[in-house]
Amino acid sequence: xxxxxxxxxxxxxxxxxxxxDLLTQSYDVVVRYQGGGNAGHTVVNEKGKFALHxxxxxxxxxxxxxxxxxxxxxxxxxxxxxxxxxxxKGVSITPENLKISDRASLLLPWHRDLDALEEARLKxxxxxSTKQGxxxxxxxxxxxxxxxAGELLYPERMQAxxxxxxxxxxxxxxxxxxxxxxxxxxxxxxxxxxxEKIKPFICDTGAFLRNAQSEGKxxxxxxxxxxxxxxxxxIYPMTTSSNAIAAYAPVGxxxxxxxxxxxxxxxxxxxxxxxxxxxxxxxxxxxxEKLREAGGEYGAKTGRPRRVxxxxxxxxxxxxxxxxxxxxxxxxLDVLSYLDEIPICAHYTLDGKQTEDFPFPAVLGDxxxxxxxxxxxxxxxxxxxxxxxxxxxxRNYVEYVEQQIGCHITYVSVGPERDSIILR
Numbered sequence: 500x501x502x503x504x505x506x507x508x509x510x511x512x513x514x515x516x517x518x519x520d521l522l523t524q525s526y527d528v529v530v531r532y533q534g535g536g537n538a539g540h541t542v543v544n545e546k547g548k549f550a551l552h553x554x555x556x557x558x559x560x561x562x563x564x565x566x567x568x569x570x571x572x573x574x575x576x577x578x579x580x581x582x583x584x585x586x587x588k589g590v591s592i593t594p595e596n597l598k599i600s601d602r603a604s605l606l607l608p609w610h611r612d613l614d615a616l617e618e619a620r621l622k623x624x625x626x627x628s629t630k631q632g633x634x635x636x637x638x639x640x641x642x643x644x645x646x647x648a649g650e651l652l653y654p655e656r657m658q659a660x661x662x663x664x665x666x667x668x669x670x671x672x673x674x675x676x677x678x679x680x681x682x683x684x685x686x687x688x689x690x691x692x693x694x695e696k697i698k699p700f701i702c703d704t705g706a707f708l709r710n711a712q713s714e715g716k717x718x719x720x721x722x723x724x725x726x727x728x729x730x731x732x733x734i735y736p737m738t739t740s741s742n743a744i745a746a747y748a749p750v751g752x753x754x755x756x757x758x759x760x761x762x763x764x765x766x767x768x769x770x771x772x773x774x775x776x777x778x779x780x781x782x783x784x785x786x787x788e789k790l791r792e793a794g795g796e797y798g799a800k801t802g803r804p805r806r807v808x809x810x811x812x813x814x815x816x817x818x819x820x821x822x823x824x825x826x827x828x829x830x831x832l833d834v835l836s837y838l839d840e841i842p843i844c845a846h847y848t849l850d851g852k853q854t855e856d857f858p859f860p861a862v863l864g865d866x867x868x869x870x871x872x873x874x875x876x877x878x879x880x881x882x883x884x885x886x887x888x889x890x891x892x893x894r895n896y897v898e899y900v901e902q903q904i905g906c907h908i909t910y911v912s913v914g915p916e917r918d919s920i921i922l923r
Contacts, residue, residue: 501717501760501761502717502718502719502720502757502758502759502760502761503522503526503717503718503719503720503759503760503761503762503763504719504720504721504722504745504748504759504761504762504763504822505518505519505522505719505720505721505722505763505765505828506722506725506726506743506744506745506762506763506764506765506822506824507722507723507724507725507726507728507743507764507765507818508725508726508764508765508766508815508818508819508822508824508827509725509726509727509766509767509770509772509811509814509815509818510724510725510727510728510770510771510772510773510774510778511723511724511725511728511743511772511773512725512767512771512772512773512796512805513725513765513766513767513830514541514765514767514828514830514831514912515540515556515721515722515723515765516540516541516542516551516556517540517541517542517543517830517912517915517917518763518765518828518830518910518912519540519542519555519556519557519719519721520542520544520556520557520559520560520917521917521920522719522763523556523557523559523560523563523719524560525717526557526563526717526718526719527562527563527564527711527716527717527718528557528563528564528565528566528708528711528716528717528718528719529555529556529557529558529560529563529564529565529566529718529719529720529721530555530565530566530567530568530708530718530719530720530721530748530752530753530754531553531554531555531565531566531567531568531571531721531723532568532570532571532720532721532722532747532748532750532751532752533568533570533571533722533723533741533742533743533747533751534571534572534633534722534723534724534739534741534743535552535553535571535572535573535574535606535631535632535633535636535723536552536553536572536574536577536578536581536606536631537552537572537629537631537633537723537739540552540556540721540723541915542556542559543915543916543917544559544916544917545917546559546588546589546590547588548915549585549588551581551585552577552581553567553571553573553574553577553578553581554578554581554582554585554592554597555567555721556721557719557721558585558590558592558596558597559590563596564595564596564597564598564707564711565596565597565598566597566598566599566600566704566707566708566752566753567597567598567599567600567603567704568600568603568704568751568752568753569600569602569603569704569705569751569752569753570603570741570742570747570750570751570752571600571603571751572604572606572632572633572636572637572741573599573603573604573605573606573648574605574606574631574632575605575689575690575693575694575696575697576608576689576693577631578693578697579693579696579697582597594699594700594702597700598700598702598704598707599648599697599700599701599702599704600648600701600702600703600704600705600753601647601648601649601652601701601702601703601704602647602648602649602704602705602753603647603648604636604639604640604645604646604647604648605645605646605647605648605690605694606631606632606633606636607632607636607645607646607686607689608681608685608686608689609632609635609668609672609681610632610633610635610636610639611630611631611632612632612672612678613632613635613671613672613676614630614631614632614633614634614635615630616672616676616678617634617635617676618630620676629774633739633740633741634740636740637740637741638740644664644667644668645664646660646661646664648697648701649701651690651694651695651697651698651701652698652701657690658683658687661683661686661687661690662683665681665683665686668681669681704753705753705754708752708753708754708757709754709756712754712756712757718752718754718757720745720748720749720752720757720759722743722744722745722748723739723741723743724739724743725743725765725818726743726744726817726818726821726822727814727817727818728743728774729742729743729744729821730742730743731744732744732821733860734776734777734860734863735860736860737774737775737776737777738776744821744822745759745762745822745823745824746823759823761825761826762822762823762824762825762826763824763825763826763827763828763909763910764818764819764822764824764826764827764828764906765827765828765830766810766815766818766827766828766829766830766900766904767794767810767829767830767831768810768829768830768831768832768834768835768896768900769790769794769807769808769809769810769831769834769835770807770808770809770810770811770814770844771794771796771805771806771807771808772805772806772807773803773805773806777860777863777864777866778806778808779811779813779814779844779847779863779866779867779868780808780809780810780811780814780844780868781806781807781808782807782808782809787806787807787808789837790807790808790834791804791805791807793834793837794807794831794834808844809841809842809843809844809870810843810844810900811844811868812843812844812845812846812900812903812904813844813845813846813847813854813855813856813857814844814857815900815903815904816855816857816903816904816905817856817857819904819905819906824906825906825907826906826907826908826909826910827901827904827906827907827908827909827910828908828909828910828911828912829897829900829908829910829911829912830912831912832880832893832896832897832911832912832913833879833880833881833912833913833914833919835875835896836875836876836877836878836879836880837877838875838877839875839877840872840873840874840875841872841873841874841875841892841896842870842871842872843870843871843872843873843899844868844869844870845869845870845871845903846868846869847866847867847868847869848866848867848869849862849865849866849867850865853869854866873892873895873896873899874892874895875892876889876890876891876892876893878890880893880913881913881914881919882913883913883921884918884920884921885921886911886921886922886923889911889921897911907923908923909922909923910922910923911923
């Protein structure tokens with residue numbers, strides 16, 4: 500038995516889905532333990548190209564059981580749309596290979612409404628939300644004002660619980676934002692549609708995971724977003740509303756007793772960022788557009804252009820520390836092949852002094868990048884599968900990043916396909 504978490508080291512969008520899809524060949528169970536449908540994992544395999552938002556990335560592997568844990572923001576509607584879309588492409592999804600925690604709370608339609616209403620109220624001070632209802636959902640969860648997925652199995656009790664929450668929620672919608680209140684009939688119609696569709700997948704996943712653990716099965720824990728979007732350790736308040744770090748995996752999965760044998764941190768060979776907030780290494784103009792086009796940097800959920808720049812050593816080193824990473828997967832190295840020189844954000848300056856430390860969020864926006872460059876390799880490396888076959892300049896770049904961030908780079912990705920990987 501071995502347990503492994505695959506997590507993002509930076510702002511998210513590092514390529515975690517492609518790593519989960521690759522490594523699930525060695526695992527029995529894959530668990531999503533936090534977040535919701537506000538981001539996407541892009542997976543390319545023999546079945547096609549997929550953008551997953553809620554489904555765990557192990558869904559394409561025969562014999563692998565996929566679990567949505569109690570820490571997930573469970574949007575029944577978007578999950579069902581995603582299930583139907585993936586099924587239409589020939590992927591089998593049944594209660595045998597997908598299990599939903601009965602302790603996962605439901606993200607309801609009003610959470611998406613509140614997300615959009617609050618972003619509109621904030622105007623030019625908005626958080627850059629994807630408007631999928633994530634922040635209002637987690638706010639309600641910690642106020643103990645959500646419906647658990649397991650309550651769908653007890654409809655009379657759920658309806659009484661929902662009536663109490665509805666009264667409170669309508670006060671906020673109507674008297675704070677001036678929005679139309681919901682009726683009980685509207686919410687029940689939504690639950691009778693989408694809630695009914697996911698009911699066959701709902702079970703005591705804690706018991707399932709404990710049994711898997713006792714049988715010596717291997718479990719892979721899949722995170723959404725990255726260290727710098729973590730609620731506690733990221734660039735607060737421009738973060739997500741859950742904990743994207745590996746330390747939360749046992750809690751959010753439903754198996755709090757799970758030891759973590761390996762933490763694979765995923766890092767892009769350059770930097771990308773969706774959403775608002777300080778982004779010290781950011782490029783602009785034509786320089787940014789060339790990198791964005793080369794890397795296909797558009798959000799898997801929203802389609803909006805990602806902010807881009809060279810790799811940020813300071814932010815990446817901090818992310819490695821937050822995650823307690825034991826190994827690094829460096830993705831999209833092939834994207835840098837067009838550059839004559841490879842730029843690196845090697846240090847920051849803050850208050851006129853050079854620093855190697857990631858600044859406190861309140862002053863992060865004042866940090867300035869200190870650039871270094873390394874020679875480029877100027878050739879296509881996407882077909883290479885052995886470390887020694889990479890150009891010397893590419894190997895030097897990987898080794899430099901490894902030394903600076905203090906964690907071994909075990910995997911080097913040179914393309915989106917499952918087999919486009921170099922194992923060091």
